[in-house]
Amino acid sequence: MVDTLDLSFVLVAQxxxxxxxxxxxxxxxxxxxxxxxxxxxxxxSRQVERAT
Incomplete structure (x- = not known):
């Protein structure tokens, strides 16, 4: 799903x-x-870290 989003602003900001x-x-x-x-x-964020 994330691949279909327009995240160009994230790439430019980084x-x-x-x-x-x-x-x-x-x-x-x-x-x-x-x-x-x-x-x-x-x-x-700690729960996500443990899950990954």
Missing amino acids: TRKDGRGKAACHPILPVRLLVYGYAVGKRS
Whole structure:
């Protein structure tokens, strides 16, 4: 489902203007984890962490 969303604003916000450094993870991954958490009824970040 997340692949069908327009998340271009997330990709732009995560990109540095000077080109240095890289993100720790792909910016879409936290969105997928958030959707997963809501889908299985886990709203706490600690509960989502344990579930993954």
